[in-house]
Amino acid sequence: MVIPDYYEFGSRAHIMAGHDALEQIPGLLTSMGGQHPMVITDQGVARAGLVDILLQVLDSRITVKTIQDDVPADSDLKTVHTLAGQYKKYGCNAIIALGGGSVMDTAKGVNILVSTSSDNLLAFSGANALTHRLNPLVAVPTTAGTGSEVTRVAVISDPENLRKLLFTSGFLMPDAAVLDPRMTLSLPAPVTAATAMDALSHAVEACLCLGRNPLSTAHAHEAIALISHHLVPVIRQPDHKPGRLALATGAALAGMAFSNSMVGMVHTLGHAVGSVCHAAHGTCMAVLLPYGMAYNLHKTQPLLADLLLPMAGADVYARTRPADRAQKAIDWVGRMNQRLHRATGGFHAVRLQDIKAPDGRALVPRQLLPKIAHTALGDGSIFYNPEDLDYDDCLMVLEAAFDGAPLDLSRVKKG
Amino acid sequence: MTDFMEIPPGRHRWKKLYLRCMLWFFGRAVQAAARVDDGVKSEFAAMPDNFTFCLGAFPSGPYMVVGKDAHGRVRHLGASLADRPIHLHLMFKSPALLFRVFAFQESTPVANARNRLYVHGEVPQACAVVRIMDVIQVFLLPKFLAKRAVKRCPAWPLKRRTLVRARVYVRAFGGW
Amino acid sequence: MTLLNHFLCRTKTAFGTQALAHLPFDLSGMHAYKPFVITDQAARDAGLHLTLARACRDTHLALGLATLTDAEDFETLYHLFADKGYDSFIALGTGQVVQTAKALNLALCHGPEKLRSPAGPGQINRPLLPLVYIPTHPETGQDTAGETFFSGRHFVSANLMPDIAVITADTMLGTPGAAVLDSGLASLATCCEAFAFSGNPFARSYAHAGICLVMDTLLPLAQQSDHGDLLCQKAGKHRQLPLAKLAHAAAVSGYIQSNLPDLKSRQAVAHLTAVHPAPSAAPSSGLCMALALVHLLENSKDTCPWLGKLLLPLTDAAHYAGVPGPGQPDAAVRVIRKLLHALSETVPQGMPKTLGEAGLTPGQISEMSTLLTYTQHKEPPW
Numbered sequence: 001m002v003i004p005d006y007y008e009f010g011s012r013a014h015i016m017a018g019h020d021a022l023e024q025i026p027g028l029l030t031s032m033g034g035q036h037p038m039v040i041t042d043q044g045v046a047r048a049g050l051v052d053i054l055l056q057v058l059d060s061r062i063t064v065k066t067i068q069d070d071v072p073a074d075s076d077l078k079t080v081h082t083l084a085g086q087y088k089k090y091g092c093n094a095i096i097a098l099g100g101g102s103v104m105d106t107a108k109g110v111n112i113l114v115s116t117s118s119d120n121l122l123a124f125s126g127a128n129a130l131t132h133r134l135n136p137l138v139a140v141p142t143t144a145g146t147g148s149e150v151t152r153v154a155v156i157s158d159p160e161n162l163r164k165l166l167f168t169s170g171f172l173m174p175d176a177a178v179l180d181p182r183m184t185l186s187l188p189a190p191v192t193a194a195t196a197m198d199a200l201s202h203a204v205e206a207c208l209c210l211g212r213n214p215l216s217t218a219h220a221h222e223a224i225a226l227i228s229h230h231l232v233p234v235i236r237q238p239d240h241k242p243g244r245l246a247l248a249t250g251a252a253l254a255g256m257a258f259s260n261s262m263v264g265m266v267h268t269l270g271h272a273v274g275s276v277c278h279a280a281h282g283t284c285m286a287v288l289l290p291y292g293m294a295y296n297l298h299k300t301q302p303l304l305a306d307l308l309l310p311m312a313g314a315d316v317y318a319r320t321r322p323a324d325r326a327q328k329a330i331d332w333v334g335r336m337n338q339r340l341h342r343a344t345g346g347f348h349a350v351r352l353q354d355i356k357a358p359d360g361r362a363l364v365p366r367q368l369l370p371k372i373a374h375t376a377l378g379d380g381s382i383f384y385n386p387e388d389l390d391y392d393d394c395l396m397v398l399e400a401a402f403d404g405a406p407l408d409l410s411r412v413k414k415g
Numbered sequence: 416m417t418d419f420m421e422i423p424p425g426r427h428r429w430k431k432l433y434l435r436c437m438l439w440f441f442g443r444a445v446q447a448a449a450r451v452d453d454g455v456k457s458e459f460a461a462m463p464d465n466f467t468f469c470l471g472a473f474p475s476g477p478y479m480v481v482g483k484d485a486h487g488r489v490r491h492l493g494a495s496l497a498d499r500p501i502h503l504h505l506m507f508k509s510p511a512l513l514f515r516v517f518a519f520q521e522s523t524p525v526a527n528a529r530n531r532l533y534v535h536g537e538v539p540q541a542c543a544v545v546r547i548m549d550v551i552q553v554f555l556l557p558k559f560l561a562k563r564a565v566k567r568c569p570a571w572p573l574k575r576r577t578l579v580r581a582r583v584y585v586r587a588f589g590g591w
Numbered sequence: 592m593t594l595l596n597h598f599l600c601r602t603k604t605a606f607g608t609q610a611l612a613h614l615p616f617d618l619s620g621m622h623a624y625k626p627f628v629i630t631d632q633a634a635r636d637a638g639l640h641l642t643l644a645r646a647c648r649d650t651h652l653a654l655g656l657a658t659l660t661d662a663e664d665f666e667t668l669y670h671l672f673a674d675k676g677y678d679s680f681i682a683l684g685t686g687q688v689v690q691t692a693k694a695l696n697l698a699l700c701h702g703p704e705k706l707r708s709p710a711g712p713g714q715i716n717r718p719l720l721p722l723v724y725i726p727t728h729p730e731t732g733q734d735t736a737g738e739t740f741f742s743g744r745h746f747v748s749a750n751l752m753p754d755i756a757v758i759t760a761d762t763m764l765g766t767p768g769a770a771v772l773d774s775g776l777a778s779l780a781t782c783c784e785a786f787a788f789s790g791n792p793f794a795r796s797y798a799h800a801g802i803c804l805v806m807d808t809l810l811p812l813a814q815q816s817d818h819g820d821l822l823c824q825k826a827g828k829h830r831q832l833p834l835a836k837l838a839h840a841a842a843v844s845g846y847i848q849s850n851l852p853d854l855k856s857r858q859a860v861a862h863l864t865a866v867h868p869a870p871s872a873a874p875s876s877g878l879c880m881a882l883a884l885v886h887l888l889e890n891s892k893d894t895c896p897w898l899g900k901l902l903l904p905l906t907d908a909a910h911y912a913g914v915p916g917p918g919q920p921d922a923a924v925r926v927i928r929k930l931l932h933a934l935s936e937t938v939p940q941g942m943p944k945t946l947g948e949a950g951l952t953p954g955q956i957s958e959m960s961t962l963l964t965y966t967q968h969k970e971p972p973w
Contacts, residue, residue: 001803003836005521006529006610010603014749015793018595031716127533131622133718166538170603170620210528215604215843218799222792230973242973249596249792256796262528309908318912377546378539383527388567415567418658419671422640425648473616474650508616510649511609530613 007213011256012170013139013150017179017249019241022057025096025138028176030061034094034136038087039064040107041098042071045142048186054098054140065090075102076157077165080109080121087114094136097174098183100195101146101281104139108154108172111137121156122165130169139174142183143195144247146281147202147255149177164275166380179252181244189235190347192247193340194282196231199251200224201266201285204293204333206257207307208300209264209384220257225310226250231336235343264385266292269394269401272376279355279363286340287349290333291397292385294407298414299386301326308332351404369398388415430514431477435494437517438470438479440587442491444551445481447586449489452579455550458543459489468503468536468544469496472510491590503536503544516564523548524566554583598793600846601752602724602735606839610759611646614681614723617755618652621721623679627672628656629692630683634727636823639683639762643725654681659688668695669703679721682753683762685730693739693751696720706741715748724753727764729774729837731877732781735845752849756842760831763838765824768813771834772934772942773877774841775809780856780880781844783927784887787901788965794847801843802904808833808840810930813937855962859883862962863946866955874942874949882946883963885927886956890964892920899923 016024029035041051046069058064068083087095087110097107112124115134124130139149148154154167184192203220206212227250234243269292270284293304305325309317311332320328340348349355352364364372373394376382382389393413400407448455464485471478480492480501492499507513512531515521523545526532534541552564553571562568605613618626630640635658644654655677657668671677672695682692696719698706708714724734735756737749782801785794812833826834848854860879867873874882892898899919903911905926914922928944935942943949946956 001807004529004607005525006531006605006607008530008603008605008613010600012599012601012603014597014599016595016597017793021595024595024597126535128616128620129535131620163537163539168533210524211530213606214800214803215797218803219796222796222799226792246973253792253796256793306908309903309912314912314916317908322909378542380534380538380542382542383524383545388565413567413570415565418635418660419667420656422644422654422656424651424653425644427645427648431649472649474619509612509646511612511646515609529607 001214004213007211007260009213009215009260010170011150011173011259013174014176015150015179015252016176017245017252019181019245021178021180022054022140022182025054025057025140025178026059026061028138028178029094029136032094032136032175034138035061036063036065036092037094037096037136037138038083038090038092039067039096039098040071040083040103040110041067041069042100042103043069045069045099045103048142050098050142050183050186053182054096065092071099071103071106073102074157075105075109075155076159077121079106080113080156081119083110084113094138096138096140098140098142100141100143101148104141104146104148104174105154105156107137107139108167108174109156111135112167112172125165125167127168129167130171132171134171137174138176138178140178140180140183141248141251143187143191143251144184144244145195145199145251145255147199147251147258149174149179150252150255151259153259177252179245179248181241181248184244184248185239185241187238189238189344191282192235192238193231193344193348194280194286196227196247196251196282197286197289197337197340198282199247199254200227200333201270201289202254202258202263203227203250204289204307205263205266206254206261208293208296208303208386209262210386211261211384212303213261216257216261219253221306221310223250223253223257224307226253228311228336232339232343235340262384263381264292265295265382265389265397268376268379268382268385268389269372269398271379271381272372273352273364276368276372276375277355277363283349283355286337287352287355288397288401290330290337291401291407293330293333294409295393295397295412296386297326297330297409298412304329352398352402353404364402366402369395369402372398387412427510431510434472434510434513434517435477438477438494441551441555442479442481442493443590444555444583444587445547446489446491447583448547448551448554450586451582452550452554452575455547458547459483460487461543462540466503466540467492467499467501468505468540469501470505470548472507472513477510503534503540505532505534505541505544507532519560519563522564522566523552554580594790596791596793598791598850599749600797600849601737601749601754602842602846603755604758604839604842605755606758606835608759610757611643611725611761614757615647615650615652618679618721618723621679621754623721624652625677626652626654626679626681626723627677628654628681628683629659629668629688629695630656631659631688633764633823634684634762637764637825639727639764639825642761643681643683659684659691665691665695669698672699679723681723681725683725683727685726685728685734689724689734689753690739690741692722692724694741694746696722697739697746697751706744715746715750718750722753723755723757725757725759725762726838726842727762728766728770729778729834729841731774731777732841732845732848735842737849747852749849752846758835758839758842760835763826763831763834765822765826766830766834767822768938769875771809771812771837772938773875775805775812775837775877776881777877778837778840778844779805779809779927780877780884781847781854782840783884783901783905784854784856785847785851786904787888787898788891788895789851790897791851794850797843797846799904801840801847804836804840804843806905806930808836810933812837813934855887855965856880856883859959859962862959863949863951866958867950869950872950878942878949881927881931882943882949885924885931886946886960886963887965888920888924888927890960895965902926
């Protein structure tokens with residue numbers, strides 16, 4: 001076991017995972033003194049009937065003061081301030097965040113404002129600006145997922161100034177993360193695939209990046225095994241509750257892992273693609289994951305080799321020569337993307353050029369790759385990547401991912 | 416009976432003195448490189464005028480402050496945070512942890528990965544400042560030390576490795 | 592009600608070189624600027640309080656330092672803390688030090704009468720003052736668990752878990768071989784049982800890391816001569832890091848204990864001591880747990896599908912993948928037996944490697960078999 005010279009690991013959210021996990025919420029809120037919650041969600045979740053499922057399990061101990069379902073796809077300052085006003089107006093004392101990453105980030109931002117009685121969210125941006133515990137926040141993810149239910153980070157955009165604000169603090173972590181398969185049963189196949197691959201990318205990068213440590217690696221390996229084993233079966237049988245719970249658990253474990261060890265170039269490039277082209281986060285991660293693994297191969301070979309076991313199982317691992325295991329892990333991810341592409345009827349993208357809007361329009365044109373590469377240089381995750389990346393390196397990887405061609409490893413500059 | 420005593424906060428004078436000297440020279444080297452190196456020039460060009468950043472240690476220094484004035488000229492502004500707005504803080508969590516980097520016991524990327532420092536300010540600007548710092552370290556340090564300080568030693572052309580480096584050193588000592 | 596997995600660990604673990612240098616910043620993040628340090632005489636004699644003070648240099652952090660000498664100190668400490676306006680705790684030591692800190696924290700936040708009231712669930716339902724725990728020996732996990740003992744009363748709450756556990760080679764004291772074995776075996780048993788039987792993926796992840804830490808360090812530590820190690824001195828240079836890793840494993844086992852309070856290997860300790868022909872000569876709690884673990888694994892092989900996967904953290908990926916599935920449970924038991932044999936050879940007076948060698952009769956072992964069997968395994972819900 002290789003232990004880094006120094007590391008930290010913490011995950012303070014109370015995690016509840018099970019087929020009846022939602023039923024724990026009334027007790028959780030009561031114990032935290034949060035019997036008058038505001039529910040923050042988005043319209044997609046509301047239309048799917050998930051808010052109704054939640055309300056059914058909230059017994060007489062809990063009085064939901066208001067349901068706010070207007071959270072946009074990207075959390076922004078204006079929405080946060082508006083919802084904070086609603087929280088105070090209705091006399092709420094807790095938040096239930098029911099949704100994906102954007103809902104979670106919005107809820108965390110709202111919680112900052114209502115717990116500090118501040119009107120200025122900007123004052124809390126950056127690291128460790130909060131100094132005391134916030135009001136109760138229960139996170140109920142409806143994707144599997146971003147892992148935001150167990151992270152201490154919120155990303156909130158400031159569209160007026162064309163920037164994204166990062167908030168980092170241990171106090172931002174939700175008090176509880178409730179993982180219930182009923183929340184993801186109706187998730188369409190392409191979204192299931194993309195969000196699960198997002199979670200997989202969290203887990204893989206947590207194992208490879210400079211911040212890796214034994215605890216995050218253990219969580220990540222468990223996550224990889226769960227996602228690898230259950231993703232395709234769930235795509236084929238969407239109402240399989242045990243499989244949905246496995247994916248939700250895997251996403252939470254991956255969130256715990258990367259929250260402590262950070263992520264690397266897959267997220268560096270993926271964030272940039274998402275920001276420039278407005279492509280879905282999980283889809284970008286899925287496409288770029290094998291390329292990020294290949295780029296870092298020369299620095300992380302033994303670590304990549306270790307990933308083959310949770311990904312492909314003991315038989316494949318034992319049959320593969322030790323020198324080949326790392327490449328096999330990379331190939332496995334590529335093949336997973338192919339399998340998902342077939343299983344989703346072509347919706348799951350394998351190349352950047354395949355990423356499409358709902359109307360079929362290609363979202364990532366080749367001529368935007370230089371702009372994406374330039375944008376990537378401003379993403380903080382770049383510094384956690386095992387190998388350095390400059391503009392040319394980013395462009396090289398993006399071009400390969402665009403074409404679906406293997407990365408030319410001879411062009412990777414080695415540090 | 417309980418044995419009770421109060422231990423006042425101590426000071427590590429020599430380490431702080433060393434850090435002050437290193438940060439002073441480093442700041443002047445940043446100023447120098449901003450005048451003579453195209454790579455550093457282009458990083459600063461992307462920053463707004465009057466942008467100021469500091470590198471230092473929690474809770475009260477030492478610090479290095481560098482800023483761009485209203486005419487886009489980059490200057491080393493000394494070691495004080497007072498009397499000026501700082502747009503970006505790169506702060507190590509204690510002087511001891513800052514010392515580890517400036518004594519070459521730990522590289523900047525490794526220190527970052529080990530949660531030794533935190534950032535207040537905009538992330539893209541922080542990324543640019545870290546790249547600038549990497550370039551300065553490669554200019555100032557012999558190769559065997561530079562390899563330990565940065566993630567990947569760049570393959571610079573001869574002119575940048577020799578002439579530009581010499582100009583950075585001379586200007587850093589001279590302060591212009 | 593179907594199976595629900597839950598996990599709560601309030602403690603951030605900080606491990607490694609210069610871990611103490613992060614402390615002033617971390618304390619400020621918890622709005623704590625005036626910590627009250629509780630330590631013991633051994634740590635004091637070894638100068639660890641100065642190690643802590645050096646880490647706080649140039650950070651304006653003044654430390655109040657109290658050295659525990661006897662139980663009557665509690666009231667004195669209470670008044671010292673309250674009267675001088677401290678706002679957080681640093682427990683520098685193990686065992687009594689951290690239990691005292693937890694009890695003090697409870698008394699200061701809920702009132703001293705809390706310590707006299709019956710302990711029950713839900714009694715401590717709000718966070719206490721910040722508590723940082725810096726171990727000086729590897730322990731058996733109670734230090735980081737959400738529990739404390741005071742005047743014969745047992746208090747249980749996740750809010751009793753430390754906020755931060757700072758584990759570093761810099762604060763490791765000389766640890767006799769017996770204590771090393773006790774800690775390592777206790778951590779191993781707790782983590783193995785959680786990994787094999789809990790069906791809880793969050794507990795399994797922590798357990799995986801804990802098992803790896805023990806397997807990496809316990810035997811080499813036991814094989815080193817510790818004649819130079821004195822309790823009141825820092826551990827020898829070559830032992831500091833392995834002891835820190837073992838302390839890390841113990842911390843992890845504490846997190847697991849807080850979430851899985853019904854571990855059979857822990858229950859077996861009291862039972863084994865009670866039935867032992869000479870209770871004062873009963874094996875240490877860690878050894879009891881390890882011996883119980885072997886029986887647990889052997890008795891539960893048929894009912895527990897996860898058992899074979901235990902081979903992975905006990906060995907490595909290559910070894911695990913090389914053993915066919917049906918053979919993995921036996922292989923895992925063999926690894927533990929082999930470890931116990933090897934450890935026994937490091938103990939001059941020998942060490943029991945089975946419950947029989949520990950002094951139990953076959954009849955007594957057979958009676959314990961109900962306790963030492965998982966008849967209904969907790970399968971993960973997928």
